[in-house]
Amino acid sequence: MDFQASKTTSVTEFFGIYEMTVRRWREEEELKEFNSIRATPTSVFPLVDLLQHASQIYTLHLFRVFEKEFGLATGTRAAIIQFEDSTLLYRVHTGGNEGLSHHVTYDCGNHLTDCTCRKYQVMGIICSHIIRVLHMHSVKEIPTAYIRRRCTKFAKTEV
Ligand SMILES: [Zn+2]
Structure with a gap:
């Protein structure tokens, strides 16, 4: 779910959505970093x-x-x-x-x-x-x- 807030969103709802969005961003960043750490890069040069x-x-x-x-x-x-x-x-x-x-x-x-x-x-x-x-x-x-x-x-x- 993307960050969405309409005119009728209350302050509490707004922060709820905000926190959920930030948490999701963090999880995505952690996953990217985890995959980057595990990845074995390829190279045009022999990897020796x-x-x-x-x-x-x-x-x-x-x-x-x-x-x-x-x-x-x-x-x-x-x-x-x-x-x-x-x-x-x-x-x-x-x-x-x-x-x-x-x-x-x-x-x-x-x-x-x-x-x-x-x-x-x-x-x-x-x-x-x-x-x-x-x-x-x-x-x-x-x-x-x-x-x-x-x-x-x-x-x-x-x-
Ligand atoms: Zn140098």
Whole structure:
């Protein structure tokens, strides 16, 4: 039933209808969220390693954001420009020779990484440049340091 109130509806009836409508909206939202959490997304890319991990932890919406970054990563080129202890510094190029480049640091020991584009700090999802470097090092899962709980399917569940 949609929200309906006519001129003859009393205040009590109005609030009754209002409460029922709001309750129904909430139930529909909860159902959508429940289905979104249970859904296994499909992808044009094989769902393995980083992408598979993303499909297991992110909501469908954020999985699509990650998938887009993953797709962009396939079009980048990376070169090591510095190596110190266990930390590597990469220049990651996007869009061919005329395109932009960003610097990504990667620590082989603990998988900690950072990128000059700072997309992770803004969006909470690792950027295509970091994905490129993780992929090159055959990292199979998104390091836990880069998974913000509020971005995951488990944001509203108990620990
Ligand atoms: Zn980046």
